Amino acid sequence: MSEFNPEDTLIAVLAGLEVKVAEIQRELRRLKALARNLEEENTRLRAWLTEAASEIKGEDKLRLLYEQGYHICPAQFGRVRSTEGCLFCHSFLEKRG
Ligand SMILES: [Zn+2]
Known part of the structure; x- marks a missing residue:
């Protein structure tokens, strides 16, 4: 049997998970903002391309x-x-x- 490690108490494990969840949420917010920017850029580029192509005969x-x-x-x-x-x-x- 291993010795009792106070670091492994349920409260400590949960606190560690809470920190990780917060990190993941921060990363998720960052990626959502990035995805939004890329979608906007893509929409602009497609509009530009459609307009450019309409001038192509x-x-x-x-x-x-x-x-x-x-x-x-x-x-x-x-x-x-x-x-x-x-x-x-x-x-x-x-x-x-
Ligand atoms: Zn096609």
């Missing part, structure tokens, strides 16, 4: 945008796409081209 420019890794299909326009490509973007390009 040529098929080649849309294709270029797609090749640079962005969706050009109406449902996901301006979002970063996966490297595998997007069927909707492809059919959108085919319809226009």
